[in-house]
Amino acid sequence: MSEPTRAEVCAVAIAEAFRGDGEILVSPIGNLPQIGAKLARLSFAPDILMTDGVAFLVADVQPLGAQTPGLVEGYMPYRAVFDTVWSGRRHVMMGATQIDRFGNQNISCIGDFAKPKAQLLGMRGAPGNTINHTTSYWIPNHSKQVFVPRVDVVSGVGYDRAAALGTTASRFHEIRRVVSNLAVFDFETPDHSMRLRSVHPGTSVDEVVAQTGFPLVVPATVPATRAPSDEELALLRERIDPKGLRDREVRS
Amino acid sequence: MDKRTTTAEIVAELRDGMTLGIGGWGSRRKPMAIVREILRSPVRDLTVVTYGGPDVGLLCAAGKVRRVVYGFVSLDSIPLEPHFRRARQEGSIEAVELDEGMYQWGLYAAALRLPFLPTRAGLGSDVMKVLPWLRTVRSPYEDGEELLAVPALPVDVAIVHMNRADARGNAQFLGPDLYFDDVLLGAASRRFVSCERIVPTGELTREGSFLTLRIHRGMVDGVVETPHGAHFTECPPDYGRDEAFQTEYATAAREPEAWKSFEQRWLALDSEAEYQRAVAARAQEAKR
Numbered sequence: 001m002s003e004p005t006r007a008e009v010c011a012v013a014i015a016e017a018f019r020g021d022g023e024i025l026v027s028p029i030g031n032l033p034q035i036g037a038k039l040a041r042l043s044f045a046p047d048i049l050m051t052d053g054v055a056f057l058v059a060d061v062q063p064l065g066a067q068t069p070g071l072v073e074g075y076m077p078y079r080a081v082f083d084t085v086w087s088g089r090r091h092v093m094m095g096a097t098q099i100d101r102f103g104n105q106n107i108s109c110i111g112d113f114a115k116p117k118a119q120l121l122g123m124r125g126a127p128g129n130t131i132n133h134t135t136s137y138w139i140p141n142h143s144k145q146v147f148v149p150r151v152d153v154v155s156g157v158g159y160d161r162a163a164a165l166g167t168t169a170s171r172f173h174e175i176r177r178v179v180s181n182l183a184v185f186d187f188e189t190p191d192h193s194m195r196l197r198s199v200h201p202g203t204s205v206d207e208v209v210a211q212t213g214f215p216l217v218v219p220a221t222v223p224a225t226r227a228p229s230d231e232e233l234a235l236l237r238e239r240i241d242p243k244g245l246r247d248r249e250v251r252s
Numbered sequence: 253m254d255k256r257t258t259t260a261e262i263v264a265e266l267r268d269g270m271t272l273g274i275g276g277w278g279s280r281r282k283p284m285a286i287v288r289e290i291l292r293s294p295v296r297d298l299t300v301v302t303y304g305g306p307d308v309g310l311l312c313a314a315g316k317v318r319r320v321v322y323g324f325v326s327l328d329s330i331p332l333e334p335h336f337r338r339a340r341q342e343g344s345i346e347a348v349e350l351d352e353g354m355y356q357w358g359l360y361a362a363a364l365r366l367p368f369l370p371t372r373a374g375l376g377s378d379v380m381k382v383l384p385w386l387r388t389v390r391s392p393y394e395d396g397e398e399l400l401a402v403p404a405l406p407v408d409v410a411i412v413h414m415n416r417a418d419a420r421g422n423a424q425f426l427g428p429d430l431y432f433d434d435v436l437l438g439a440a441s442r443r444f445v446s447c448e449r450i451v452p453t454g455e456l457t458r459e460g461s462f463l464t465l466r467i468h469r470g471m472v473d474g475v476v477e478t479p480h481g482a483h484f485t486e487c488p489p490d491y492g493r494d495e496a497f498q499t500e501y502a503t504a505a506r507e508p509e510a511w512k513s514f515e516q517r518w519l520a521l522d523s524e525a526e527y528q529r530a531v532a533a534r535a536q537e538a539k540r
Binding site: 055078119121127153169 | 428
């Protein structure tokens, strides 16, 4: 196997976010999250439920971008997705145009809400997802424009906002992981502020800190993000993403 | 009762300032033939309630919209509707931006004649800041939990597009997802279905299982046959999304000059029949 690309390291880091999830619905939004979740499903998280992106749960793992239907094992139209969200038996990985140190996410708009400088996707499912079940984020373009001191609009609820609601309302809130093209983060700190968990090979703690617009919690020693195994590389290259879409999203 | 009608008769029910609910989801199974009829009408100042797609974009571009109630406005393969983006950034529409689940809950509350339904969705987010009229409610039981009270979202007129229907208004979806079309009809005072084909009642269960019959005639005031009427959104299994057309639409929407010529070619037509002829001719051209 040739050396893993940065995108392949990211795919494994994303897969790791789903480790131990068991028999719940995993909803990865975007190509790299799709790839990572498929990798988790084919290796250490075989029980997670995934849809074909339309309305069906599929029992097998199709290559990314495949036009062939998968092996249907269940029906999951949007109404059932919403019920699953509110039941809590789901882990979503979303994107974020902005994210702050407590994991507040913005996908709504930039600037004044009444007349925004830039309209983004809208709230979509972010408020309901984050208050009801486990959420992770994938950020392919780590920069100070994304990792900001304060987000313009809170779509996905962060730890400080959740804490302010009290323990009852926040008891289902969990932001498991943030994976960027540079590093992996979690919130395993006393005040649930963002912590640098590992840096991808080829980058450094200094680079990550310099590209982040708020003070990160940086442990005394920061490990390197784990490299894909040969088996994982084979799955990524031959089975999950033979067209190499991953390397177009994240350049090495 | 024979409830067959025309798109013109449906649109004649709309008054300025009314709340219009539109079925489908993003760029999927949208009642576009009726939307195009609205574009030809003088109606304006609409509040549009929908999981939005090009329906919202077209109505905004034509200056027919005062307010949009939505969880998103997307073309699916193009994440953000370009006309909607412009309308928002120009501040020309009022945005009631809800969490997708809150939106469903509002329609459902209206359908059940309840003033609100409680949920956790929205708590802690800025949904409550940008919509300061939203209120919370405390559980009257021992838990005492405080929840967001999503107000009912009643609509004056609802329009949805289905694959099949009979003349009395029993309607059928043959694609993978009904979305929330039944809930939307439940939330509406006047309820209209456009469909690919009106068939004898007995044919409905021949093409799909009873599970596809989620909209019965008691939920419908009028039905109109509009073949290819969801174009350019998808209406599977009858047809997929016309991605080439959608790309042309979205590209034109980014440039006022380009939009003018798109409008001239596709929207300044006198009837849906003319539109469909032009679309068919375009498809023929592409094949050559």
